[in-house]
Amino acid sequence: MTDVHPLTSTAPAATALPPAPAPAPPAPPAAAAPAADPAADLLLLPELGEVPAADLQDRLAGWLSDFTSLQEHLELLARADGLAGTLDALLDSGAALLGARRGLVVTLPPGSEGQPARPVGLGLDRATLGTLETVPVEHGPFAGLLGRPGPEGRLLIADLAADPAVGPRFREVAEQLGLGACYALPLAAGPAEEVLGAAAWFYDEPGSPDERREHLVRRYCEFAAPLLARQLAADRAVRAAETLRRSLLPGHLPARTGLRVAARCVPAALERAAGSDWYDAIALPDDTVGLTVGSVLGGGPGAGPHAGTEAAAAMGRVRAALRAYAVLEGEDPVSVLGDLELLLKTTEPTRSATAVYACVDPAGRRIALAGAANCPPVLLTRYGANFVETSLSAPLGMLSCWEAPGVELTAEPGDVLVLYTEGLARRFAPALHAGQSALRRAAADAPRDVRLDPDRLCAHLLEQAGGGEPGTDDLVLLAARFE
Known part of the structure; x- marks a missing residue:
């Protein structure tokens, strides 16, 4: 897949991604949610260098706003009910952080050898999900993310219609569903951790998220992965108990x-x-x-x-x-x-x-x-x-x-x-x-x-x-x- 720099966009200015929503007042993180470290978050942002005091104040205010927004989304995730609620919250928050409108998430059952479970969608009805399932995994929105993700640890397709690396079936489905661009991330607690699944978000027009949005959604998915792992383990225990009791x-x-x-x-x-x-x-x-x-x-x-x-x-x-x-x-x-x-x-x-x-x-x-x-x-x-x-x-x-x-x-x-x-x-x-x-x-x-x-x-x-x-x-x- 062609990797387009996160600051570039093939869309005209009139179709640029919408700005992030204004954050609500800060709130303490929920007990079940992994707490974000603001100091660690700032270390991942670009070096300030020689920045005028007024600009520095604006940047610090922006970082504080981003941190508050990240905490609020993690609280929503922590309050989600069960595996289905966790996946829905993950898609909703990722879409809000990226400025996307639709999304898709899949998980990997144990022993699936890279074959994901039935997807969960945001803004996609059952028929649309069925159409997306006809795209081969190795050429779809999760290509390269469900095994060992590459060094980029993401998949960005800024123009699904023009990128020559996009498979013909994926291009056909994207045109049919009105998908212009795709941004996807693996769901894993860290680079060396087992991949639990992957999430993809779709834009209606060609384009790519800016550096700020991409940074936020990456951090969000890193914090969400351990909670998702616990929900997947609980769901497997539920299914095992149900299988056992029916057999008895x-x-x-x-x-x-x-x-x-x-x-x-x-x-x-x-x-x-x-x-x-x-x-x-x-x-x-x-x-x-x-x-x-x-x-x-x-x-x-x-x-x-x-x-x-x-x-x-x-x-x-x-x-x-x-x-x-x-x-x-x-x-x-x-x-x-x-x-x-x-x-x-x-x-x-x-x-x-x-x-x-x-x-x-x-x-x-x-x-x-x-x-x-x-x-x-x-x-x-x-x-x-x-x-x-x-x-x-x-x-x-x-x-x-x-x-x-x-x-x-x-x-x-x-x-x-x-x-x-x-x-x-x-x-x-x-x-x-x-x-x-x-x-x-x-x-x-x-x-x-x-x-x-x-x-x-x-x-x-x-x-x-x-x-x-x-x-x-x-x-x-x-x-x-x-x-």
């Missing part, structure tokens, strides 16, 4: 004559150390079925970036133990939960669990269940929907000894037993009891054809709760209909 949940639900079962599981948008929900349906040797939902909580002071993975692994261990106890003592839900509580105290001392376990006899339509601090199940009948009130009890592992009486009842043909965790109730209303009541009303008001199919009933309840998109809590729902 049942791949299919058992079929029994006279009973149809369906379930839904929607993990939280961001895995936290708080817990991991499960559901299960266990075909027992005596032709009964064990139904359970619950949540593993806690993790102790060691909770960190991998807390979600650890919680998912703990959920898998608890669920596996519950399956074993159900086979041994399935007809006695109180004994099943009592054994599970003893296991938690012995092998998971920093965790507790909420759970409900029901042993269902499809032939006799008999239900025996017990709960430990879990939301009360709902029994949907031809007369409406009612809670199956389990005795109020503490979560498993919280007290010296858990004990609560079981509940037994007989269902009618067409009745549906609905088990769920707290996350679903809180989708209906922030207050837990209000959410439980709203869920019960939604089940009672479900159309008749929906109530005939437990899978459709699960979908209906999710829709009434606001949809199946990830929220702030895990969400589990299990419905069993007696034929």
Whole structure:
């Protein structure tokens, strides 16, 4: 690519880059943002030499303004929510510092061998991003930046239409999208650090940023890179936890004559150390079925970036133990939960669990269940929907000894037993009891054809709760209909 000096421009004066916005009053940097060192920043600026006092005062005022602007943009980055918010903030701030209008950022997943993940755009819709993805990486806006960047550590194409080094596909796409110039930087904490990705900003007309703007955006990207690295690591931990937990949940639900079962599981948008929900349906040797939902909580002071993975692994261990106890003592839900509580105290001392376990006899339509601090199940009948009130009890592992009486009842043909965790109730209303009541009303008001199919009933309840998109809590729902 032709490297055009940052102070030159092929654009006429009428199309020069817009001036930088006036900075706001200085503000202290956010705790999570790396602090810029004004002394180090000044050392990178040109030598003053013999400068008249008036000019020196103007230059110092300009440098102070630039430093304040840099700090404000770093504060915005530190307050960004998650990886997506960090990438959006990086693009927005880079565009403001460079005077550009559109931008593009990509990250490099581990083991990608230079092949970036799906790009995130600024001022570019999904169709435009798809068009830019058709440009080969080695000839596009990130050429030479995703491996070992050259000594320049940047890519500047001041005229995408006239530069002979621009690949034909990139030139074609730039003309189609109205891109006149491109300025791109690798995202790495330092020259010897691993490249995390790259960001590019586009101008509508041919041109290049002046030395001041280029200096600011370089410094900004240097400070942003460590924060981006932490967000990428957290995002990978979230994805690993989600993959693990999905592998630990049942791949299919058992079929029994006279009973149809369906379930839904929607993990939280961001895995936290708080817990991991499960559901299960266990075909027992005596032709009964064990139904359970619950949540593993806690993790102790060691909770960190991998807390979600650890919680998912703990959920898998608890669920596996519950399956074993159900086979041994399935007809006695109180004994099943009592054994599970003893296991938690012995092998998971920093965790507790909420759970409900029901042993269902499809032939006799008999239900025996017990709960430990879990939301009360709902029994949907031809007369409406009612809670199956389990005795109020503490979560498993919280007290010296858990004990609560079981509940037994007989269902009618067409009745549906609905088990769920707290996350679903809180989708209906922030207050837990209000959410439980709203869920019960939604089940009672479900159309008749929906109530005939437990899978459709699960979908209906999710829709009434606001949809199946990830929220702030895990969400589990299990419905069993007696034929």
